[in-house]
Amino acid sequence: MSDVVDLPLLGFVGVVFLAAMSGAVYKPGDWYESLDRPDWRPPNWAFPIVWTILYAMIAASGWMVWRANGGFAGAELAFVVYGVQLCLNAAWSYFFFGRRRIDLALVEAGFLWLSIAATIAVFSPISTTAALLLVPYLVWVTVAFALNLSIFRRNPGVRG
Numbered sequence: 001m002s003d004v005v006d007l008p009l010l011g012f013v014g015v016v017f018l019a020a021m022s023g024a025v026y027k028p029g030d031w032y033e034s035l036d037r038p039d040w041r042p043p044n045w046a047f048p049i050v051w052t053i054l055y056a057m058i059a060a061s062g063w064m065v066w067r068a069n070g071g072f073a074g075a076e077l078a079f080v081v082y083g084v085q086l087c088l089n090a091a092w093s094y095f096f097f098g099r100r101r102i103d104l105a106l107v108e109a110g111f112l113w114l115s116i117a118a119t120i121a122v123f124s125p126i127s128t129t130a131a132l133l134l135v136p137y138l139v140w141v142t143v144a145f146a147l148n149l150s151i152f153r154r155n156p157g158v159r160g
Helices: 007-025 029-034 046-069 076-098 102-123 128-133 135-154
Strands: none
Touching: 007 046, 007 076, 029 076, 046 076, 046 128, 046 135, 076 102, 102 128, 102 135, 128 135
């Protein structure tokens, strides 16, 4: 069975899926639609498509580092940083859509960006390919941060 199913890969997919579930629990809804948002924002339909692709890349990246390293031993820091960025990823939807705290979500998005950059940095010596798989994620979170900042500035009465 191990020749057919790669259990560590399934583990990474499962952990990333748990982080992604935050977006399913805390959805945009009418509140988000009522906010003043910039014209340059991506269309609503793009978000689930982009995030699905990014989550697959995040899972693959973690798995590639695990394989290249021969497991977790010796790469504890890399996997702690990876776990932190997944937790921060999950927390953004909670702050923005769940709590409707645009201000806290903005700060959290800054920490998420830093954690992704740190993950790229600690993954790079172990697997360049795994690190490069996270670059589109960093770019998308850069756009998300700019969008969050714009919404924060455009909606001063909804800052929490």
